[in-house]
Amino acid sequence: MISGTTLLLFLGTTLALFLSPGPNMAFVLSHAAAMGPRGGLAVALGIGLADVVLTVLTATGVAGMAAAWPPSFDVLRLGGAAYLLWMAWNAWCHPGQLTVTRTGAQSLATVFRRSAINSLLNPKALLFFLVFLPQFVEASDTPVAMQLALLGGVLTLASVVFHGGLGWVGGRLAQALSTRLADNPKLARTQGRMLALVLAVLAVRLLFTPQPST
16 A cells, blocks of 8 residues: 555645645535535536546556547547537526526536536646546555545545535625625626636637647
């Protein structure tokens, strides 16, 4: 197995990376502001599911084979940007769908699914797993695939805890506005369009992400 020292170093490095503002943080906070704490938690769980899938792909070598095909980066980049722009369009045209309501269970399931898909369509997430995890693999009797799976599991757990806490705090801060949103359609529309702008910025950012040199 991996030594405790390596795991602690891996966890500390992972948390430091989480604290750097990025697309996941913006995605969590924007949905937490629009839907409350549960919206932020739904995004965090969606990111966690994507991390599990990426861990499995990395440990089995599938991700490495995909990354070895140069067009795969552009396929994921363009697909992810298109998906974010589609969500931005929906948020702009139908802002009321993201407010906190009694029928929010279906909306939370949708946010969870969209969060997972968004993370899986981000080529930088795939490259992160391929480049970051192997750096902490040790020379031991434990198979490399098992070590990668363990490291990916630790990263996934840390990701869900961090982003879930971020979403909960952000959602609680925005929860005070939920009553006003219900009584003020104009304010709800403004908040929905702010979310649309965040999604559009993330799409543009992903669209112009340069492909790393090999």
